Amino acid sequence: MDNLRTMLKIRVKGDYLSLSTYSRDYRSPGDFRLHENKLIDLEQRSRAIGRDTASYLALRRYPGPDGKELLQLSFSWLKRERNGRLSGKEVEFTVPYHTFKDSLRKSCEHPGEYQNMLSHREHGKIRIEFRCHRNLKDAVSNPHIRRKLGRFLGKIFLWPGNRTICFYDDMEPCSFGFFEETVSGYRVCGAMILHGKENPKRAYYSIHT
Secondary structure: OOOOOOEEEEEEEOOEEEEEEEOOOOEOOOOEEEEHHHHHHHHHHOEEEEEEOOEEEEEEEEEOOOOOEEEEEEEEEEEEOOOOOEEEEEEEEEEEHHHHHHHHHHHHHOOOOOEEEEOOOOOOOOEEEEOOOHHHHHHHHOHHHHHHHHHHHHHHOOOOOOOEEEEEEOOOOOOEEEEEEEOOEEEEEEEEEEEOOOOOOOOEEEEEO
């Protein structure tokens, strides 16, 4: 199995879906039981969160770069130690949504049998969304600033894994606030500020967190 990929094993048992994960460096301590109502939430709202004992699973359905839907699964495999403290590991990956649904169908046709699928291969790319209009329009209308914006995004936002970075208008012209959006909430946030905007040829962007 690819060292960078995770295997997801699922099977349907009554009203529940059992899921477990396997990779080169981690094997889930058991099955996560997800009620079928969460799959309805996923289909209707594109996201769902389930809990099984101390562990959690967040799911998010979204369109991939090619337009085909992906399913992001974020497991928090937790267990309570004898001293009362929680320990565990976070496992996050994506699978093609149509493959996930096919596996559900096959599991219903063959009760008790596990269906296996490998995680979507990651290439270090992220999804960037501009949820703004004014500052983006001003930035791209100037060819010098447009090139600087494109180069800066390609140079700085190369974080590994499947991520969505959302940008919104900052008070400074041609500048943006941003946050990393995940199924479990917001993580990294900050601002991408354009300095020296009076001289677009020498202006430059920098990150402020």
